[in-house]
Amino acid sequence: MDFNDTSAEADFRAKVRAWLDDNATLRDGSKTTQDTFMAHNPDQVVQAGKWQKQKADAGWAGITWPKEYGGMGGTPMQQVVWNQEEGRYRVPPFAHLVGVALVGPTLMVHGTEKQKADILPGLLAGDGIWCQLFSEPAAGSDLAGVRTRAKRDGDTWEITGQKVWTSGAHYSQHGLLLARTNPDVPKHKGMTMFIVDMNDPAIEARPITQISGAESFNEVFIDGLKVSDANRVGEVDGGWRVALTTLMNERLTLSVGRAVGGAKTEELIDLAKRVQLNGRPAIEDGEVRARIADFTARQRGLEFTSYRIMTSLSRGQEPGVEGSIGKLLLGRLRQEMSGFALELMGSSAAIADTSDAESLRWRNEYMTAPGNRVSGGADEIQRNIIAERILGMPVDIRVDKDVPFRDL
Amino acid sequence: MDFGFSEDQDAIREAAGRLLDENATLVGAHLLLNENPDGFDGDLWSKLAEGGWLGIGIPEEYGGSGMGAVELAVLAEEIGRTLACIPFAQAMYLVAPAVVQHGSDAQKSALLPAIASGKKIVTAALSENGGIAPGVITAKVSGGLIQGVKSPVPDGGNADVALVAALDDTGQPGLYLVDLTGPGVEREALDATDRTRPMARLTFDGAPADALTGANGAAIKKLVDGAAILVAFEQIGLAGRALAVSSDYAKERKAFGRPIGGFQAIKHRLADMFAKIELARSNAFFGAWALASDDARLAEAAACARLTALDACQYAGEETIQIHGGIGITWIADPHLFVRRGWHLKALLGPAAIWRERLIQALPEGNS
Numbered sequence: 065m066d067f068n069d070t071s072a073e074a075d076f077r078a079k080v081r082a083w084l085d086d087n088a089t090l091r092d093g094s095k096t097t098q099d100t101f102m103a104h105n106p107d108q109v110v111q112a113g114k115w116q117k118q119k120a121d122a123g124w125a126g127i128t129w130p131k132e133y134g135g136m137g138g139t140p141m142q143q144v145v146w147n148q149e150e151g152r153y154r155v156p157p158f159a160h161l162v163g164v165a166l167v168g169p170t171l172m173v174h175g176t177e178k179q180k181a182d183i184l185p186g187l188l189a190g191d192g193i194w195c196q197l198f199s200e201p202a203a204g205s206d207l208a209g210v211r212t213r214a215k216r217d218g219d220t221w222e223i224t225g226q227k228v229w230t231s232g233a234h235y236s237q238h239g240l241l242l243a244r245t246n247p248d249v250p251k252h253k254g255m256t257m258f259i260v261d262m263n264d265p266a267i268e269a270r271p272i273t274q275i276s277g278a279e280s281f282n283e284v285f286i287d288g289l290k291v292s293d294a295n296r297v298g299e300v301d302g303g304w305r306v307a308l309t310t311l312m313n314e315r316l317t318l319s320v321g322r323a324v325g326g327a328k329t330e331e332l333i334d335l336a337k338r339v340q341l342n343g344r345p346a347i348e349d350g351e352v353r354a355r356i357a358d359f360t361a362r363q364r365g366l367e368f369t370s371y372r373i374m375t376s377l378s379r380g381q382e383p384g385v386e387g388s389i390g391k392l393l394l395g396r397l398r399q400e401m402s403g404f405a406l407e408l409m410g411s412s413a414a415i416a417d418t419s420d421a422e423s424l425r426w427r428n429e430y431m432t433a434p435g436n437r438v439s440g441g442a443d444e445i446q447r448n449i450i451a452e453r454i455l456g457m458p459v460d461i462r463v464d465k466d467v468p469f470r471d472l
Numbered sequence: 473m474d475f476g477f478s479e480d481q482d483a484i485r486e487a488a489g490r491l492l493d494e495n496a497t498l499v500g501a502h503l504l505l506n507e508n509p510d511g512f513d514g515d516l517w518s519k520l521a522e523g524g525w526l527g528i529g530i531p532e533e534y535g536g537s538g539m540g541a542v543e544l545a546v547l548a549e550e551i552g553r554t555l556a557c558i559p560f561a562q563a564m565y566l567v568a569p570a571v572v573q574h575g576s577d578a579q580k581s582a583l584l585p586a587i588a589s590g591k592k593i594v595t596a597a598l599s600e601n602g603g604i605a606p607g608v609i610t611a612k613v614s615g616g617l618i619q620g621v622k623s624p625v626p627d628g629g630n631a632d633v634a635l636v637a638a639l640d641d642t643g644q645p646g647l648y649l650v651d652l653t654g655p656g657v658e659r660e661a662l663d664a665t666d667r668t669r670p671m672a673r674l675t676f677d678g679a680p681a682d683a684l685t686g687a688n689g690a691a692i693k694k695l696v697d698g699a700a701i702l703v704a705f706e707q708i709g710l711a712g713r714a715l716a717v718s719s720d721y722a723k724e725r726k727a728f729g730r731p732i733g734g735f736q737a738i739k740h741r742l743a744d745m746f747a748k749i750e751l752a753r754s755n756a757f758f759g760a761w762a763l764a765s766d767d768a769r770l771a772e773a774a775a776c777a778r779l780t781a782l783d784a785c786q787y788a789g790e791e792t793i794q795i796h797g798g799i800g801i802t803w804i805a806d807p808h809l810f811v812r813r814g815w816h817l818k819a820l821l822g823p824a825a826i827w828r829e830r831l832i833q834a835l836p837e838g839n840s
Contacts, residue, residue, distance in 0.1 A: 456719065
């Protein structure tokens with residue numbers, strides 16, 4: 065049990081810091097952290113691509129990736145050190161996250177040698193952004209219900225259907241798409257995974273405006289898209305296994321990468337010192353102090369949970385049971401904390417004063433947090449996973465499990 | 473950074489866990505809940521003493537094995553998990569560290585070997601009127617004699633020595649060793665919520681009090697912080713056991729034609745228990761490290777560990793009763809054991825309200 069850097073980690077941190085000092089600027093006094101998961105505007109996307117390339121050229125883009133695919137072959141702990149240090153600088157949002165953290169690791173497991181050689185180095189270097197074409201109007205938490213249909217004709221597949229909640233589809237060049245290839249077998253057994261070209265005119269992405277006002281995800285219409293069999297990932301009708309690899313990486317990314325995401329309790333304390341409640345600074349109010357203390361204990365717990373996950377990974381173990389709680393607890397914490405910040409603002413919470421970045425920020429946080437509790441598997445799905453896979457509870461009754469998909 | 477246990481520490485967990493599993497059963501806890509003449513499980517205590525487990529945090533020169541806070545934490549979790557009915561927490565988390573850190577050679581020689589060998593039962597008497605030291609102390613020491621009332625004191629009825637928080641002539645808080653078998657001590661047994669861990673009221677009227685030099689208010693606060701982290705491990709062990717018992721029951725008990733664990737209303741509560749326990753564990757890990765390395769963030773770490781462990785423990789205990797349905801509200805069933813021990817562990821160091829304020833004051837931003 066040692067919370068400090070080992071000497072090797074300290075050396076690595078010094079190198080990271082030296083490179084970042086030369087290539088980026090430290091954030092100013094503001095503690096406001098950027099929501100780095102989804103890029104919000106085209107300019108940010110361009111900047112994100114440049115930053116990804118810059119990191120790749122210097123060898124920092126794929127710290128845990130194998131060297132043969134352009135990575136550093138480093139440890140998860142080095143990745144944590146990088147994330148901590150990069151977070152101190154003013155850098156563009158990580159628009160390449162889906163490619164680097166989800167698609168890349170999926171292809172490493174399920175891709176052909178040619179796919180790996182052709183795609184992985186460029187993916188890491190920021191040659192295009194990737195999106196994950198999984199969810200559909202009738203297949204969210206129940207992902208295996210996808211209806212987008214792929215039909216084979218020789219070496220070509222023709223795909224038609226609709227996807228939704230696709231983050232970044234409107235500025236992505238590549239997609240990983242899960243389609244129904246055999247409706248005559250139970251639903252988990254008749255899907256196949258494909259790599260698709262998002263620039264193909266047979267694909268249309270329409271941004272969806274979210275409650276936060278952002279447009280980070282899309283509905284995607286696919287009409288007669290032709291895909292070569294060479295761009296199939298994994299076995300025909302074996303797409304569910306491929307999808308599970310992607311989803312496992314997604315859960316890990318969401319729980320590790322974002323365990324420290326969102327507003328910090330320190331920001332809440334700042335706010336409570338500046339606003340008045342019952343005729344005195346809010347920070348002097350007992351209830352305010354109690355609420356902030358509880359938020360702090362939960363936020364620290366999530367931060368340390370991510371270190372436990374990283375320790376498992378760096379010891380060469382699968383992340384243990386701790387890996388499943390981060391995403392479940394974080395969304396709720398962000399929602400409660402930002403809701404409480406708005407409370408502290410009193411009647412000002414009902415408006416966003418454009419001259420006051422803070423009121424905008426907490427409202428945005430409050431309207432973004434519900435998405436945390438849905439994306440990557442809703443709270444209810446996370447609880448099912450914990451109860452069924454860790455605690456061994458009987459699985460939910462699935463009336464559709466042994467029924468051919470076409471009869472559902 | 474390495475945020476987990478070493479192989480040696482895992483080996484300690486396994487060995488201690490085996491001994492405790494064999495000797496501390498829920499059936500045994502029920503028996504002591506009904507009738508507890510000695511105040512603790514004497515057989516288990518002897519076996520722990522023989523195995524050297526009572527000296528885990530005591531230096532080798534005083535008869536212990538001189539291991540650190542992390543090893544003690546590992547043992548604490550196993551004690552919590554098995555609901556061991558022994559006078560361990562006060563002795564090992566408060567008295568022994570206080571004497572090691574602040575005792576004279578004579579005080580150390582007189583007490584530490586007796587603690588490590590299990591020959592003396594010792595406890596800490598910090599509480600007054602439901603609060604914990606140092607803020608609530610009214611007991612006074614003058615001319616080496618103590619006056620005042622401490623309540624509730626775990627094992628106060630049968631302990632040989634108590635570490636007592638009291639004020640000196642100048643009104644400064646300090647820690648004193650008091651022989652409870654000597655003159656000027658009156659003990660009154662109280663109706664403990666967890667009768668497997670008895671409580672007493674100690675009334676001092678001129679009992680000799682032997683000061684631990686340098687154990688001032690700041691030192692008391694630091695000792696309590698350390699104890700909170702170790703108690704958090706007991707709470708995590710306890711809550712984990714409640715979850716295991718609830719999970720087993722949910723898999724066995726059938727209603728509407730299937731095990732109740734198949735219903736989301738049940739399985740989601742079990743998942744919430746699990747999440748609360750693991751969140752507390754993460755904070756407790758940081759606490760164990762901060763305690764072992766005497767880190768500047770000890771106070772913050774202790775409060776975070778305490779707050780999340782209190783929450784996990786209470787939720788797990790209460791939901792364990794509910795998940796068991798009707799049987800859960802019967803005396804002979806196990807669920808209330810978890811709730812009762814949970815309140816005992818809460819009482820040792822005070823409720824969440826105290827620790828929330830301690831946390832705010834420990835934060836650099838909150839302290840202005």
